[in-house]
Amino acid sequence: MSIVELPAHSLSCAIHAREISCRDVMQAYLRRIDVVNPRHQAIVSLQDGDLLLRQADERDAQLARGESMGWMHGMPQAIKDLCNTAGIPTTLGSPLMRNFVPQEDGLMVQRMKAAGCIVIGKTNTSEFGLGSHTFNEVFGVTRNAYDISRSAGGSSGGAAVALALRMLPVADGSDFMGSLRNPAGWNNVFGLRPSQGRVPMWPAQDAWVSQLGTEGPMGRTVQDVARLLDVQAGFDQRAPLSIADGARFTGALGGFDCKGVRIGWLGDLSGHLNMEPGILGVCEQGLHRLEVLGCAVEPAQLGMPPERIWRAWLVWRRALVAARIAPFLLNPKNRSLIKAEALWEHEEARNLSGTEFLSASVQRTAFYQHMLSLFKEHDFLALPVAQVWPFDVDQRWPGYINGVEMDTYHRWMEVTIYATFAGLPCISVPVGFDARGLPMGLQLIGKPHGDWELLQLAYAYEQTAQEVLQRPPPVASAWR
Template identity: 85%
Template sequence: MSIVELSAHALSRAIHGGQVSCREVMQAYLHRIEAVNPRHQAIVSLQSGDLLLRQADERDAQLARGASMGWMHGMPQAIKDLANATGIPTTLGSPLMRHFVPQEDGLMVQRMKAAGCIVVGKTNTPEFGLGSHTFNDVFGTTRNAYDATRSAGGSSGGAAVALALRLLPVADGSDFMGSLRNPAGWNNVFGMRPSQGRVPMWPVQDAWVNQLGTEGPMGRTVQDVAQLLAVQAGFDPRAPLSIADGEDFTGALAGFDCKNSRIGWLGDLSGYLAMEPGILDVCEQGLRRLESLGCAVAPLALGTPAEPIWQTWLVWRKALVAARIAPFLLNPKNRAQIKPEALWEYEQARNLTGTEFLRASVQRTSFYQHMLSLFETHDFLALPVAQVWPFAAEQRWPRHINGVEMDTYHRWMEVVIYATLAGLPCISVPVGFDARGLPMGLQLIGRPHGDWALLQLAYAYEQAAQDVLTRQPPAV
């Protein structure tokens, strides 16, 4: 098996066991990136090969002295282009940020570097991370690993494609409206949105209200996801809402008691969510794998009207996204260089009052309490990871689903808002393909702070889904 085919866990063992050197690992990945990345545009701002090989040599010298930095020692890592890595541009996919080079690492990047990774560049993202389709005017469009004419999803689209095409052993991303889950599902890898606060973000301007987005891990195996989460997670006093329970996520994932696990299948929310044909069917195939392991799977009604939840989401989203866009509009000349969807978000929030936002916060609290009631009778909840199959890469966003008009540029991803609003851990697991060979994923949602149990369930599922997971992209 070639170096780039190894799981991140196996690669770490090979490096620490002396089977491969960090230089050999870096050479293998740089060769792979050179051969495959130009067609798919997953990795951007790639650093000099000479610089990266020197860093790999330094990692080898450390091992020769008996010193390891940690699980990621010598691993190539590319950071999602919304997070800061010292000396590498953070463009946010915006022409306005094309030349911004941060002088400080973000907290997640600090933790991954401390564990020994070598940052080779960035992974592509939509402009300002908005929209589940990775394209921008700085680097272009990231194309699906299984069909380069199709969308990779987003906003962690570059990360998911880099994983699927073996350009990286493991990847980081972030998730505001499904951005770790949708691209994972569309590229046949695993993407986990941790519990809110599990992976704290720093630096940030606001540490109290801006709490819908979270950073997190992606991997080709559940063990890789868990190991990367162990590196990323942990309390930080600068993030007052971060979780301090001390969970390290490095234990044995096997042995989960599926026979005592009850999974509620929410499907299309009793017909509320428009779905393209075949999505529910392939997700139900995934649920049958869980049933074969002994899980009790049963249809479940959401039990509360869904449209008010969407309206609550819109208020929260426009308040938080508009705050991100506002600084760029202090100069009116910048407006021409900002995509229409971002301007729309800003305009939507201009008349939003504090009273309306607090009312939406009350509604969000009520929804969270309702989700808790579902966990009184179920251990996990399940939903599709998207309402459409990967669409044409030239399309900005789906305007209709089965004749139903999408009244915003993100309504076609309404299915992902429930875990986000409730701050619950959620993992996207691959479930299968349509007749065109396009992948789809299933969201598994855990109890509050139930990240470990969710990873154990996903690991059990992984063992029963090898027929799906071994189906590699054409370029591999």
């Protein structure tokens, strides 16, 4: 098995056993990026190769002295282009930020660097992270790992494609409205949205209200996802709502007893969610793998009007997104350089009152309490990760599903809001392909702070899904 084919946990072991050098690892990944990336545009702001090799040599020298920085020692890593990286442009996919070079790393990057990774560049994202299609006016569009004519999803599309095409051993993403889960599903990799507060974000404009978005891990194996989560997670006093339970994610994932585990299959929410043909069926194939393990999969009812949840969600989203866009609009000349969807979010929030926001927060609280009642009947919940298959890369977003018009640019992603709005851990697991060879994922949703149990279930599932996971992207240039 070549270096770039190794799972991240195996790569770490090989580096620490000195079976392969950090220089060899860096050279192998840079060669792969050189061959594959021009077709897919997943990695951006790639750093100078000689500089990166010198950093790899420094990691090798540390190992020669018996020193290891941690699990990621010597691993090449590209950071999603929404997170600050010292000395490397952090553009947010916006022309307004094209030349912004942070002086300090974001907290997640600090933790990953402290674990030994070498930052080689950034992964492409949608402008301001909005919309589940990775394109922007700075770097262009990221193309799906399995079909370059199709969207990679987003906003962590660059991360997912880089993983699928073996340009990175493991990747970070972030998730607000499926921004990590959707591209994971569309590129046949795993992506975990951790529990709210599990991975604290800093710097942040607001540390009290802006809790719908979170950073998190992505990988080609569940073990890799768990190991990266262990690096990213942990309380930080600058993020007062971050989780301080001391949980670790480096234990053995195997041995989870699936017999009798109750999984509630929410499907399309009794017809509320418009779904393209084939999505429910391929997800049910994935659920059948869990049944083979002994899980009890049962149809489940949401039990609360989805439209009521959606309306409360819109209020929260508009308030939080508008606050991010507002500073850029202090200069009226910037308006022409901001994408229409971001401007729409800002305009929709202009007349939003505090009373309306608090009313939506009351509704969100009621929804969370209702989700707790569902977990009295089920140990986990399941939903498709997307309502459409990867769409045409030249399309901004799906305007229709099965002839039904989407009333916002993100209504077609409604299936992702339930885990987010309740602050629950949720992992996207690959389940299969359609007749065109396009991938799809399934969301498995865990109980509050149940990240470890969710990872154990996903690991058990992974062992039954090798025929899906071992199906490589068919792009010939990716495998030279």
